[in-house]
Amino acid sequence: MVFSKKHDFLGEITQPFALYIHIPFCTEKCSYCDFYSLKYKKKILKDYLKSLKKELKIYSTKIDSKIKTIYFGGGTPSLLSPKSIEEILNIIYENYLVIDNIEISLESNPSSLTKEKIIAYKKVGINRLSLGIQSFNNDDLNILGRLHDRKKALSMIKEVDKQFSNYNFDLIFAIPEQNFERWKANINKVKEINPPHLSLYNLQIEEGTMIKKQIDNNNLKPVTNELDAKMYKHAIDKLKDEDYIQYEISNFAKKGYFSKHNLVYWRYEPYLGLGPSAHSFTTKTRFSNYSSLEKYNNHLKKDKVPIENINSLNLQERMSEKMFLGLRLKEGINYEQFHSTFNKKLNCVFKEEINDLLEKDLLIEKDNNLKLSQKGKFLGNKVFIKFV
Amino acid sequence: MDSKYIRNFCIIAHVDHGKSTLADRLLEYTDTLADRDMQEQVLDKMDLERERGITIKAQAVRLKYNDYELNLIDTPGHVDFSYEVSRSLAACESALLVIDAAQGVEAQTVANIYLALEHDLEIIPIINKIDLPSAKPDWVKEQLMEVGIDPDEAILASAKEGTGVENILEAIIDRTPAPAANHQKPLRALVFDSVYNSYQGVIAYVRIVDGSIKKGQKIKMMANDYVYEVDEVGVFNPEMIEIDSLDSGEVGYIIAGIKDVKNCRVGDTVTLAENPASEPLPGYKKVKPMVYSGLYPTDNSDYEVLKEAMEKLQLNDASFTFEPETSEALGFGFRCGFLGLLHMEIIQERLEREYDLNIVVTAPSVVYKITKENGEELEIENPAEFPDKNEIEEIREPFVEADIHLPEEYIGQAMKLCENNRGIFNDMQYIDKSRVSLKYKMPLSEIITDFFNKLKSKTKGYATLDYEPIGYKVADLVKLDILVNKDPVDALSTIVHRDNAEPKGRSLARKLKELIPRHMFKVPIQAAIGNNIVARVTIPAQRKDVLQKCYGGDVSRKRKLLEKQKEGKKRMKQVGSVDIPQDAFMAILERGED
Numbered sequence: 001m002v003f004s005k006k007h008d009f010l011g012e013i014t015q016p017f018a019l020y021i022h023i024p025f026c027t028e029k030c031s032y033c034d035f036y037s038l039k040y041k042k043k044i045l046k047d048y049l050k051s052l053k054k055e056l057k058i059y060s061t062k063i064d065s066k067i068k069t070i071y072f073g074g075g076t077p078s079l080l081s082p083k084s085i086e087e088i089l090n091i092i093y094e095n096y097l098v099i100d101n102i103e104i105s106l107e108s109n110p111s112s113l114t115k116e117k118i119i120a121y122k123k124v125g126i127n128r129l130s131l132g133i134q135s136f137n138n139d140d141l142n143i144l145g146r147l148h149d150r151k152k153a154l155s156m157i158k159e160v161d162k163q164f165s166n167y168n169f170d171l172i173f174a175i176p177e178q179n180f181e182r183w184k185a186n187i188n189k190v191k192e193i194n195p196p197h198l199s200l201y202n203l204q205i206e207e208g209t210m211i212k213k214q215i216d217n218n219n220l221k222p223v224t225n226e227l228d229a230k231m232y233k234h235a236i237d238k239l240k241d242e243d244y245i246q247y248e249i250s251n252f253a254k255k256g257y258f259s260k261h262n263l264v265y266w267r268y269e270p271y272l273g274l275g276p277s278a279h280s281f282t283t284k285t286r287f288s289n290y291s292s293l294e295k296y297n298n299h300l301k302k303d304k305v306p307i308e309n310i311n312s313l314n315l316q317e318r319m320s321e322k323m324f325l326g327l328r329l330k331e332g333i334n335y336e337q338f339h340s341t342f343n344k345k346l347n348c349v350f351k352e353e354i355n356d357l358l359e360k361d362l363l364i365e366k367d368n369n370l371k372l373s374q375k376g377k378f379l380g381n382k383v384f385i386k387f388v
Numbered sequence: 389m390d391s392k393y394i395r396n397f398c399i400i401a402h403v404d405h406g407k408s409t410l411a412d413r414l415l416e417y418t419d420t421l422a423d424r425d426m427q428e429q430v431l432d433k434m435d436l437e438r439e440r441g442i443t444i445k446a447q448a449v450r451l452k453y454n455d456y457e458l459n460l461i462d463t464p465g466h467v468d469f470s471y472e473v474s475r476s477l478a479a480c481e482s483a484l485l486v487i488d489a490a491q492g493v494e495a496q497t498v499a500n501i502y503l504a505l506e507h508d509l510e511i512i513p514i515i516n517k518i519d520l521p522s523a524k525p526d527w528v529k530e531q532l533m534e535v536g537i538d539p540d541e542a543i544l545a546s547a548k549e550g551t552g553v554e555n556i557l558e559a560i561i562d563r564t565p566a567p568a569a570n571h572q573k574p575l576r577a578l579v580f581d582s583v584y585n586s587y588q589g590v591i592a593y594v595r596i597v598d599g600s601i602k603k604g605q606k607i608k609m610m611a612n613d614y615v616y617e618v619d620e621v622g623v624f625n626p627e628m629i630e631i632d633s634l635d636s637g638e639v640g641y642i643i644a645g646i647k648d649v650k651n652c653r654v655g656d657t658v659t660l661a662e663n664p665a666s667e668p669l670p671g672y673k674k675v676k677p678m679v680y681s682g683l684y685p686t687d688n689s690d691y692e693v694l695k696e697a698m699e700k701l702q703l704n705d706a707s708f709t710f711e712p713e714t715s716e717a718l719g720f721g722f723r724c725g726f727l728g729l730l731h732m733e734i735i736q737e738r739l740e741r742e743y744d745l746n747i748v749v750t751a752p753s754v755v756y757k758i759t760k761e762n763g764e765e766l767e768i769e770n771p772a773e774f775p776d777k778n779e780i781e782e783i784r785e786p787f788v789e790a791d792i793h794l795p796e797e798y799i800g801q802a803m804k805l806c807e808n809n810r811g812i813f814n815d816m817q818y819i820d821k822s823r824v825s826l827k828y829k830m831p832l833s834e835i836i837t838d839f840f841n842k843l844k845s846k847t848k849g850y851a852t853l854d855y856e857p858i859g860y861k862v863a864d865l866v867k868l869d870i871l872v873n874k875d876p877v878d879a880l881s882t883i884v885h886r887d888n889a890e891p892k893g894r895s896l897a898r899k900l901k902e903l904i905p906r907h908m909f910k911v912p913i914q915a916a917i918g919n920n921i922v923a924r925v926t927i928p929a930q931r932k933d934v935l936q937k938c939y940g941g942d943v944s945r946k947r948k949l950l951e952k953q954k955e956g957k958k959r960m961k962q963v964g965s966v967d968i969p970q971d972a973f974m975a976i977l978e979r980g981e982d
Contacts, residue, residue: 020941201936225906229931250936265941279941286944311944321943324950360908379908380934385954388947 002058002303009312010059012282013272016068016099018264021052021088022275023077024293027112031145031210032172032203036277036291040079048275048293049084051300053091055274058305060095063272067096069103069261072126078108082120089125103128103166103260110156111147118159128259129160130199131169136189137182140175143220144203145210157193166257168197173235174228175203176211176220183231187238194242196257200235201250202228229378236377247330249372249380266329268322268341276306285312315342319349323387327363328380332371346370353386389457391569391637395560396459396595397512398476400504401486402496406516410486410547410556411462417553418451418458420625448580448593448639449626453557459639461580468728470854471675475580475655477503478671479595479639482510482564484556485537489515489523489544493531498823499793499852501535512559513537519546534821567637574665575599575607577634577642577658582649584703588619590646591628594658595639597669602633606661607644610668614651615661616644649706675707677725678857679836680769681732682713682750682879683739684721686961686970690745691720697743698722701735708735713770717877717963718748723770726752729836729977748961750879751976754832757784757860772878774867777918784860785831785883789814792826792843794851799824801846809834810885829858833883837977868893868922870900871914873966882976892976893922899975904968906930911966 003010025040025048026033038044070092072085085106092098105128106121113131121129133153135141141149148156160167171190173183190198205212205222214220223231236246244252248266251259264271273280277291287310290296299306313321319342326333338346347354354370357363362376362383376383401407414420451458463476477483483504487497504511513532515525529539543559545552577594584590601607605618622630623640634640646652654675657668685694698710709725726732732752739745758766759782760775768774790811794802796818803813803826811828819825835855843851866889870880880900884892893915900913904927915923935946960967 202932204935204937225931226928232932249934265943271941273941279943281941281943288942288944321947324946325943378932378934379930381950381953382908382933384935385950385957388950388954 002305003062006310007062007305007307009282009285009287009310010062012284013063013065013270015270015283016066017063017269018069018071018261018271019067019092019096020071020073020261020271020273020278020280021077022273022278023072023074023080024048024276025074025079026076027079028145028147029210031143031214032206034206034209035075037075038293040076044293045079047297049080049088051297051306052088052275054300054303055306056088056091057095058300058303059272059274063096065097065270067092067098067102069264070098070105071261072106074107076109076112077106078112078117082117082124085121085126086124105130105168105259105261107132109146109148110153113156113159115159118156118163122163127164127166129164129167131157131160131167133157133169134172135175135178135182136186137178140172140178140182143175143177143211144172157195161193161195166196168199168253168259169195170199170201172201172203173231174223176215176222178223178231180227180230180234184234187235191238191242197251197253197259198239198244199251200232202232232378245330246377249328249377263329266325268325284318285310287311315344318342319344320387323350324384327370327372327376327383330371332366332369335368335370350387357383357386389635389638391635392566393455394457394459394567394637395482395564396461396480396567396637396639397482397484397560397564398461398463398480398509399484399486400463400500402488402491402494402500405486405488405491405494405497406547407486410484410514410516410545411460413547413550413553414451414460414557415449415626417550417557418453420449420451447626448624448641450623450639453561456561457638458557458560461639468726468730471673472581472654473503474507474671475578477507477509478669479578479580480507480509481567482512482560484560485511485513486516486547487513487528487532489517489525489528490520492524492528493535494850496852498535498819499854501537510563510565511537512556512563513539513542514552514556515542515544516547518544518551519549535823570598570636571600573598573636574663575601575658575660576665576669577601578669579652579654579656579658581654582652582706584649588643590643590649590652592642592644592646592652592658593639594634594642596634596636598636598665599660600633600635601642601658601660607642607658608661608664609651610657610659610665611653611672611674612651614646616646619643619645649704653706675727677707677709678727678832679729679732679752679754680723680725681752682715682718682721682748682770683710683724683736684715684718684748684750684879684961686746686748686959688719693743694722694739694745694747697739697745698724701738705735707731715750715772715879717875717879718750718961721748725769746959746970748879748970748973750973751882752836753883754786754836756865756883758782759784771867771881771883774881774883777866782862783865785833785863785865787829787858787861788832788835788855789858790828790830790835790853790855792828792851792853793819794824794826794847796822796824798847798851799826802826802843802851805839805842805846806830809837809839830855831861831863832857866917868896869916870896871912871916872900872904872968873911873964874914875964876916877963877968879963879973880976889917890922893917896976897923897925899978900972901925901927903972903975904966905960907966909965 024037026037027040104126106126107130109132134144136150138149171186215222239252246252247258270283271281276289276293276296279288287307289306290308296306335346361373364373399407447462449460461476461479463473515528525544532539543552543555576598577596579592579594581593582590603618606615608615620630620643621634622628655672659665685691702708707727710722713723714720736749753771756768760779761781806828811830814829815827817825840853864886865883866886868882868884868889869876897913897915910929911927913925914921960969
């Protein structure tokens with residue numbers, strides 16, 4: 001038996017769920033990245049794919065719900081050949097039920113893309129491509145340790161735009177040394193390209209990263225809090241003019257192009273994450289896989305699920321998570337929906353917190369929904385920490 | 389035990405020269421501890437001692453070697469506890485002076501030699517760590533000669549590897565004078581430490597100087613004439629073992645139903661109620677706190693817990709005092725008295741660790757004496773309680789004589805530092821051909837800032853500092869107030885010399901700007917003397933604070949980051965609408981470059 005009684009929580013997935021597949025390989029580690037990733041090698045990838053396919057099959061015996069989105073994330077999923085993607089998708093189709101018009105996204109690095117690969121990905125079934133552009137400025141790209149330059153980024157976007165009606169690219173702001181003009185130029189470029197979806201992140205400087213070291217050694221100057229805010233505000237204002245909807249703190253899209261996969265996270269719906277260090281959520285339990293590829297492979301070789309941590313959430317924890325995740329969305333949290341999910345009234349459970357935040361103009365109430373104010377979007381953590 | 393078979397000794401060393409390791413080896417070699425009970429720094433019982441590598445409480449242990457009874461007294465090693473150290477040394481006849489074979493004679497080594505000579509101890513020099521590739525024992529011997537120690541007497545050892553341990557034990561027996569046998573005289577026992585235990589009450593660590601003591605006898609504490617009946621006497625092995633009697637020359641403990649360490653102070657003399665000694669042993673001092681600061685729970689609801697925790701700590705520490713006080717900014721808390729800054733840090737850390745409390749400690753202050761215009765005399769230990777300047781006729785502050793020992797090449801730097809801290813030059817003498825003793829009269833308030841740290845950094849760690857109070861002097865002092873977000877924060881007030889008031893106000897305001905986090909609104913910080921604003925800085929509003937990246941469904945990571953942020957906020961004290969971190973209240977201690 002692969003599963004024992006301790007895996008009964010998988011039965012908590014009773015609605016269509018999102019499937020996340022983690023590809024933990026990169027050709028080079030970016031200077032700001034502190035995630036689990038391995039240097040890409042053909043042989044290692046081959047072993048990994050074998051494990052992954054087994055993991056897919058194992059879970060299909062325990063989960064009956066339909067898959068509503070598939071997302072290849074990383075790492076660098078575009079290191080996988082279109083053929084590998086096709087094989088994985090085939091296993092999914094053979095073993096799971098999927099909804100109609102399923103969204104299938106693949107994260108990609110411009111440096112690992114070619115025109116042919118883009119066409120081939122589309123052919124095997126990818127219908128949404130996400131590009132890690134990060135910046136159109138070569139100085140920014142250098143500091144971030146990215147392998148592509150402006151020219152490669154623009155040419156790949158052009159190809160993707162030809163092939164995919166639905167695609168995204170990521171941009172990072174508040175990069176050390178970045179000035180406002182550079183960021184403005186990036187946003188102008190966005191307007192020109194007019195992609196259907198855009199993710200904007202300010203750079204978080206994490207402990208143990210190359211970029212952190214450089215800042216500590218005074219080799220790079222971090223941007224000020226004021227400039228970070230100014231850049232974010234500039235993006236929000238300009239993108240609004242171009243009919244983008246900021247449907248989540250960091251995500252902007254044209255109508256009809258919201259990322260269905262991302263919405264699952266924020267809307268507190270279930271997802272299954274496969275691959276080393278991947279995280280899953282049943283709506284009541286969170287669990288995650290071993291980070292080490294070796295441990296991950298070994299478990300699957302022995303027909304065991306590679307789960308390292310299982311955390312079953314109590315009601316209080318679930319309500320708290322619902323708050324700090326749901327409030328990230330433009331739609332915010334619906335009072336009635338909260339009540340029907342938890343059988344508790346939102347304005348009873350968090351009465352003091354909500355009143356305090358309304359008073360500070362960080363939250364607003366609108367149409368039976370509770371959401372971040374414009375100020376709250378900039379100071380989201382001040383809101384979120386009230387609920388943890 | 390016939391006192392000619394008794395040897396009482398201590399170990400003295402510069403920090404990190406291997407004192408605790410040597411003690412561990414001696415315990416092992418003499419089979420005092422079974423292997424399974426052995427751990428590093430075995431005599432330092434507190435976690436805090438192990439972590440900091442320091443000894444805070446004195447300890448004693450009896451070692452059996454051949455026919456001899458060796459009593460090792462482990463002493464604290466910091467100027468805050470210099471009185472306790474002096475009482476521990478007074479209980480010994482010899483001192484093992486441990487010197488690192490690679491580092492050589494250092495500041496504390498010399499200070500230790502003087503301390504040992506002052507107490508008439510036989511010094512047994514030990515050149516430790518000879519296993520190190522960088523060990524230079526011959527060089528150390530030359531240094532020893534310069535400080536007046538016979539290098540031929542030095543024993544080469546490696547406490548880490550256990551070499552030389554037997555030679556050391558032999559030297560302890562051969563060179564330590566046996567304690568004088570005064571069996572017939574009336575009892576006099578020196579208390580060199582005392583600890584409280586909830587089952588047995590106070591356990592007094594004693595050295596019997598004259599006479600003997602046994603269970604059932606009535607004893608009298610000579611400092612206050614309180615009488616108790618002895619429940620138990622015993623020795624440390626290192627755990628306590630009851631024996632029939634303690635005789636002249638021996639080291640051990642007395643339990644006598646004493647309920648409070650205050651009635652059994654370090655340095656006191658125990659005698660018998662019937663046939664008491666006519667004179668106590670010399671050197672007793674009732675140690676009084678030298679510095680005072682406010683201790684407040686960051687969460688006001690922890691007040692009672694804090695109070696109970698301090699009561700418990702006080703049971704073991706007669707030199708720590710506290711009484712309730714109220715601060716407008718911080719709410720209900722306590723004004724506490726300490727021997728010095730290290731003592732203060734230790735109490736703070738123990739409260740936070742052992743009682744899981746978050747506390748704010750305000751900058752330490754000395755006791756000021758004030759004569760008011762109306763003739764009233766005040767003693768002020770909290771700057772917030774300073775009277776209005778129009779009411780003050782005269783302010784006096786405590787002075788100390790600071791004795792700084794250092795190599796001659798640093799004299800200029802050290803003198804400059806003393807003068808910048810209002811020191812008045814008193815004397816300078818060569819201790820040997822390259823070391824100097826500098827004596828300055830200084831306000832105690834200047835010493836309790838980061839003076840010692842500065843002195844050490846200016847002398848590459850070679851300077852040692854000792855000081856003793858020499859009374860009060862009139863001084864031109866003013867109260868420097870700090871306003872945060874336009875409201876005065878009484879807990880940030882401090883007393884400074886008028887001439888330094890403005891620069892100190894400016895540097896404090898700048899320091900606070902670094903320490904207080906940004907808020908959703910602008911926070912002005914002002915320094916004021918009376919109604920006069922002498923400095924103003926503004927902490928800009930925080931414009932953005934939001935986690936943006938979505939980490940592929942890793943919500944627990946996100947949660948942890950938020951929890952960390954929330955925890956950080958909880959550790960700060962909310963004053964009005966501003967969160968002030970703990971270290972901001974200490975900012976006055978760290979000054980700019982002097």
